[in-house]
Amino acid sequence: MYFALTDEQRALAETARDYLADRFDLTAVRAVFEDTAGDGHPAELWKAFAEQGWLAVLVPEENDGIGLGLLDAQVLARAFGTGAVPGPWLPTVLAGEAVRLAGSPAQRAAVLGPLAAGELVATVALRAPGGSFDQSGVGVTADAGPGGARLTGTASPVEYAGVARTAVVAAKEPDGGIGLYLVDPASPSVTVTALDTYDGTTRLGGLVLDGATGERLPESNAAVLAELNRRGAVLTAADLVGIARAALTRTIEYDKTRVQFGRPVGGFQVIKHTLADLHVGVLMAEHAVLYAAHAVDAELPDAELAVAVAKAKAGDAAQRATAAMIQYHGGIGYTWEHEAHFFYKRAKRLVATFGDAGEHLDRIAALSIDA
Amino acid sequence: MDLTFTPQEEKFRSELRGWLDANIPAAWRDPGFWRTVPDDEGFELRRDWERRKYEAGYGGIAWPTEYGGLGGTPGMKAIYDEEMALARAPLSANGLGLTFLAPTVMAIGTDQQKRDIIGPMLRNEVIWCQGFSEPGAGSDLAALRTSGVLDGDEYVVNGQKIWTTNAMHGDKLFALVRTEQGSEAHRGISMLLIDMHQPGVEARPLRQISGASEFAEVFFTDARVKASECLGGVGNGWKTAMMLLSFERGASGISQYATFRRGYDEIVAAARRLGRDTDPTLRRELASRLVELECLRYHAMHVLTQVEQGRDLGSESSITKLQWSEAYQKLFETFDHLLGLDGVVTSPVEDLDLASLQYEAFWTRSVTIWGGSSQVQRNIVAERVLGLPR
Numbered sequence: 001m002y003f004a005l006t007d008e009q010r011a012l013a014e015t016a017r018d019y020l021a022d023r024f025d026l027t028a029v030r031a032v033f034e035d036t037a038g039d040g041h042p043a044e045l046w047k048a049f050a051e052q053g054w055l056a057v058l059v060p061e062e063n064d065g066i067g068l069g070l071l072d073a074q075v076l077a078r079a080f081g082t083g084a085v086p087g088p089w090l091p092t093v094l095a096g097e098a099v100r101l102a103g104s105p106a107q108r109a110a111v112l113g114p115l116a117a118g119e120l121v122a123t124v125a126l127r128a129p130g131g132s133f134d135q136s137g138v139g140v141t142a143d144a145g146p147g148g149a150r151l152t153g154t155a156s157p158v159e160y161a162g163v164a165r166t167a168v169v170a171a172k173e174p175d176g177g178i179g180l181y182l183v184d185p186a187s188p189s190v191t192v193t194a195l196d197t198y199d200g201t202t203r204l205g206g207l208v209l210d211g212a213t214g215e216r217l218p219e220s221n222a223a224v225l226a227e228l229n230r231r232g233a234v235l236t237a238a239d240l241v242g243i244a245r246a247a248l249t250r251t252i253e254y255d256k257t258r259v260q261f262g263r264p265v266g267g268f269q270v271i272k273h274t275l276a277d278l279h280v281g282v283l284m285a286e287h288a289v290l291y292a293a294h295a296v297d298a299e300l301p302d303a304e305l306a307v308a309v310a311k312a313k314a315g316d317a318a319q320r321a322t323a324a325m326i327q328y329h330g331g332i333g334y335t336w337e338h339e340a341h342f343f344y345k346r347a348k349r350l351v352a353t354f355g356d357a358g359e360h361l362d363r364i365a366a367l368s369i370d371a
Numbered sequence: 372m373d374l375t376f377t378p379q380e381e382k383f384r385s386e387l388r389g390w391l392d393a394n395i396p397a398a399w400r401d402p403g404f405w406r407t408v409p410d411d412e413g414f415e416l417r418r419d420w421e422r423r424k425y426e427a428g429y430g431g432i433a434w435p436t437e438y439g440g441l442g443g444t445p446g447m448k449a450i451y452d453e454e455m456a457l458a459r460a461p462l463s464a465n466g467l468g469l470t471f472l473a474p475t476v477m478a479i480g481t482d483q484q485k486r487d488i489i490g491p492m493l494r495n496e497v498i499w500c501q502g503f504s505e506p507g508a509g510s511d512l513a514a515l516r517t518s519g520v521l522d523g524d525e526y527v528v529n530g531q532k533i534w535t536t537n538a539m540h541g542d543k544l545f546a547l548v549r550t551e552q553g554s555e556a557h558r559g560i561s562m563l564l565i566d567m568h569q570p571g572v573e574a575r576p577l578r579q580i581s582g583a584s585e586f587a588e589v590f591f592t593d594a595r596v597k598a599s600e601c602l603g604g605v606g607n608g609w610k611t612a613m614m615l616l617s618f619e620r621g622a623s624g625i626s627q628y629a630t631f632r633r634g635y636d637e638i639v640a641a642a643r644r645l646g647r648d649t650d651p652t653l654r655r656e657l658a659s660r661l662v663e664l665e666c667l668r669y670h671a672m673h674v675l676t677q678v679e680q681g682r683d684l685g686s687e688s689s690i691t692k693l694q695w696s697e698a699y700q701k702l703f704e705t706f707d708h709l710l711g712l713d714g715v716v717t718s719p720v721e722d723l724d725l726a727s728l729q730y731e732a733f734w735t736r737s738v739t740i741w742g743g744s745s746q747v748q749r750n751i752v753a754e755r756v757l758g759l760p761r
């Protein structure tokens with residue numbers, strides 16, 4: 001029995017944490033957060049991501065990647081949550097996963113090498129506004145045209161749609177199935193709209209396709225879409241536990257020193273008990289994310305359940321921890337100047353990304369009640 | 372990550388499973404069985420069964436062989452606990468002795484105590500009770516008042532213990548007694564091993580909300596105990612008690628998951644019988660309970676890993692206690708929500724017997740009180756894990 005990260009995985013986490021603390025702390029995050037007109041994609045940071053191999057973790061070695069698993073990738077996602085780090089890491093990595101899982105050898109060669117090297121920013125467009133993160137939520141349809149497939153419909157919100165040079169678009173096909181397509185967002189039949197979002201730690205856009213050409217990933221189908229959504233859910237859950245841990249740790253530090261009624265407010269039992277419960281919740285979420293990542297890597301029979309558990313639990317932990325961060329800082333926690341809202345807003349977005357609590361609880365119910 | 376057990380551990384599992392299959396009477400596997408036999412009779416059945424299990428080689432799984440144990444790995448102990456839960460094996464008749472007292476005796480007992488205590492405990496010849504709580508000393512255990520005054524080579528004990536589990540079946544108590552008169556708080560306490568079969572010791576059963584009487588109050592009126600029957604040294608009772616309580620820490624979460632998960636499945640089955648399994652609100656509530664149970668399972672694997680790596684779990688056991696007890700209790704709150712009015716009668720429709728689940732639902736109200744209440748555990752986590760001020 002070994003339920004823990006390996007020394008290498010721990011070292012990876014430390015490298016990421018140290019780099020971010022040194023080179024991209026919350027002051028740097030704030031600059032991106034407040035530059036609402038900017039693309040939210042600091043070049044320095046991306047360069048570092050590429051140099052450190054953080055874009056190559058899941059890319060197979062034959063495509064110039066490192067060929068590690070989701071367990072390793074979630075180490076990074078967690079660190080990015082802890083630092084509220086901006087940039088198109090998650091959508092790029094997931095687009096790579098789509099190509100790895102369903103692309104032809106030629107597509108893999110064309111996409112994965114540049115992606116691992118940081119030369120290709122990519123994204124995934126898997127859902128229409130209001131849709132769920134499964135087959136039923138897909139809002140694009142594919143029709144067979146003379147020169148290949150033509151895609152029509154909407155996908156939104158799409159992370160870093162304005163920066164990505166390639167988008168993996170999920171589309172319903174004439175036979176009722178699902179296909180994944182590589183689409184160039186710059187092509188004339190694609191409109192990219194920038195969406196105004198309160199979470200300045202990312203940039204979101206909408207994709208409107210009007211007969212756009214798409215290059216099908218030949219092995220793609222509904223199962224691959226489900227697998228991609230699962231992987232997205234695990235990495236999002238990892239980001240959320242990073243957020244939750246950061247919010248909790250910062251709150252504890254503050255409440256140890258903030259004095260009211262002649263004593264540190266962290267000594268009041270109501271606050272102590274709430275933070276103790278939060279610690280238990282965040283710890284359980286951390287375990288759940290580890291397990292889910294491993295379950296997907298090792299194709300354990302309960303992988304689907306584990307992913308839903310991890311996403312539901314991590315979302316809950318992050319929501320409660322970031323709300324507590326505001327509450328237990330008092331007025332200062334409600335100011336723009338304070339960093340609490342970075343974590344709170346990022347959590348609010350990610351809680352609903354790749355399936356909100358309701359969606360995952362429904363899946364857990366289906367797996368455990370109807371089975 | 373490697374979530375597998377070693378081949379030797381898996382071999383142990385299949386042998387144990389075979390033995391349990393052959394040696395647990397079919398009737399016992401019916402969840403209602405233990406309520407159909409009178410309390411005393413049920414206790415004797417369990418006592419005898421557990422002795423036979425020990426004789427078959429399944430006692431003291433992770434204890435050193437020199438003490439009659441199996442010398443097994445922490446993984447084997449986890450497997451043992453899990454298999455016992457899966458097989459619906461009877462609850463241990465000597466759980467407090469086996470879990471707490473025995474490892475403490477192995478660590479700090481005298482040679483005489485090791486000989487006198489461990490073997491008879493394994494054979495269930497002596498059933499042990501934990502005499503810690505008093506009417507005036509619960510969470511604040513150091514407020515205890517029961518006194519022991521030396522008279523020749525014996526202590527004379529006066530006072531009262533309460534909530535003493537198994538006291539009506541017990542043979543001996545490991546009790547915290549104030550042996551230094553006038554001492555306060557943690558000082559002046561000794562752990563005495565008191566024979567319950569003597570005129571100065573009287574146990575009176577207390578009835579619980581479930582209707583059962585699993586605990587009792589115990590009165591000491593000039594009860595006598597030999598000075599040599601002191602564990603850990605005179606005046607060291609507090610330190611001994613803290614060591615003793617630390618032995619709760621293990622990978623028990625794996626077996627708890629097995630038990631609670633069966634509860635979940637039984638609740639789901641009952642809901643299905645009553646046509647309530649499709650209610651979307653209740654489905655989500657059930658699912659959120661399962662989230663916590665699954666987290667308990669992952670956490671148990673984490674804890675087992677720590678134990679196997681020889682790490683000190685320290686205050687982490689408070690986290691484990693909070694997770695399992697709160698998750699278990701909330702699961703049965705959902706049981707009430709799910710069945711509504713039908714859940715208040717033991718058999719709402721033909722062939723659906725809810726009595727065991729209802730009994731368990733009452734039991735879950737106690738799990739956040741004993742073994743350190745949830746409030747006390749939160750204090751420990753806040754102060755010792757998070758470093759918040761006292």
Ligand SMILES: Cc1cc2nc3c(=O)[nH]c(=O)nc-3n(C[C@H](O)[C@H](O)[C@H](O)COP(=O)(O)OP(=O)(O)OC[C@H]3O[C@@H](n4cnc5c(N)ncnc54)[C@H](O)[C@@H]3O)c2cc1C
Binds near residue numbers: 501536742744745746
């Ligand atoms: C089923 C069962 C079996 C038991 N078996 C045994 C046994 O075999 N041997 C034995 O010695 N004891 C046993 N106990 C007793 C158990 O250990 C005590 O009930 C427990 O320690 C709580 O003490 P108390 O009942 O005096 O409650 P109190 O300590 O009076 O607590 C009352 C309430 O106040 C809260 N509280 C207390 N202190 C604090 C604080 N500092 N901060 C915040 N809240 C606080 C508690 O959480 C609780 O909610 C058993 C109890 C039960 C229910």
